[in-house]
Amino acid sequence: MSETHSHDDDWPYPHPQQPDIEDGPLTDLMIMTDAVAELLIDKEVFSADDMRRTLEAIDSKSPAEGARMVAHAWLDPDFKARMLEDVNAAAEEMSIDAGTIPILAVENTKDIHNVIVCTLCSCYPKYLLGLPPDWYKSRAYRSRLVREPRAVLKEFGTEIPDDVEVRVHDSTAELRYMILPMRPKGTEDMDEEALAGLVTRDCMIGVTVIDRD
Amino acid sequence: MRRHHDMGGLDAGPVDPAEHDYTPWEKRVDAIVRLLAGKERRLITLDEHRRAMEDLGPGAYDELSYYERWISAITNILIEKGVISVEELGGKMEAVKARWQEARE
Incomplete structure (x- = not known):
């Protein structure tokens, strides 16, 4: 997948992004976090679904x-x-x-x-x-x-x-x-x-x- | 020689009892690390991750927030291992940034 593909199907977080609920202004490291997650999903290191399930697991504990x-x-x-x-x-x-x-x-x-x-x-x-x-x-x-x-x-x-x-x-x-x-x-x-x-x-x-x- | 992360037994001020709720962004960093270190992939070990955080150096270690250290370290490891390249990361960051700016407008 290229970096211009649509994330409607595999973007693992609520889309569109809701920066206003984040803690403070967007920083380069927040941007890097999503960039790294997307690259790893693109490269099939893990799937968007894996990401979603892991976030759910974090919240469930x-x-x-x-x-x-x-x-x-x-x-x-x-x-x-x-x-x-x-x-x-x-x-x-x-x-x-x-x-x-x-x-x-x-x-x-x-x-x-x-x-x-x-x-x-x-x-x-x-x-x-x-x-x-x-x-x-x-x-x-x-x-x-x-x-x-x-x-x-x-x-x-x-x-x-x-x-x-x-x-x-x-x-x-x-x-x-x-x-x-x-x-x-x-x-x-x-x-x-x-x-x-x-x-x-x-x-x-x-x-x-x-x-x- | 004691390195800067090895702080057990040193002097420090009182413990600040303040807590914050983890933000969605922080949880995403945690999720990335869990997935990479988990038994299904084992692309990194937790010791490796800690070592990469220590290698950020005393300045970054103290100035960055907790999950800023985490994502910095994990990104460095992924680049070192050739899982992602600096060029790919730069391009993807531009795309993410553009999308966020669009969403904010």
């Missing part, structure tokens, strides 16, 4: 899926054991696609609080939890968490008692982490759906603990 797994693990010790062994396989049991990059769940206990970071870039279990918050990718978070985790957690309003060990897990391209938070007290009567409602993205990153009002 949210912390809710991780929260469902956490709630299920709280109620089913056998499932919890399998989740701590292999998150991706445990997700599949619940018909959740956690992607192909291995995710390791680390469990918070009364003695150990865990928190995740990626100091070298921005590795995050996004195939399970959705795209990461901006601060996760920030220089401040990446630099400081490994050296002064308690101070960073305080900035999120999280005070970890001195007798609780804080462990920081540094993610890589090959292994990502998620936190299995502690089930809060006083939730014995709650069902799985209600429990899942307590589990936030930030407590699965480990910067907060579940706080019940």
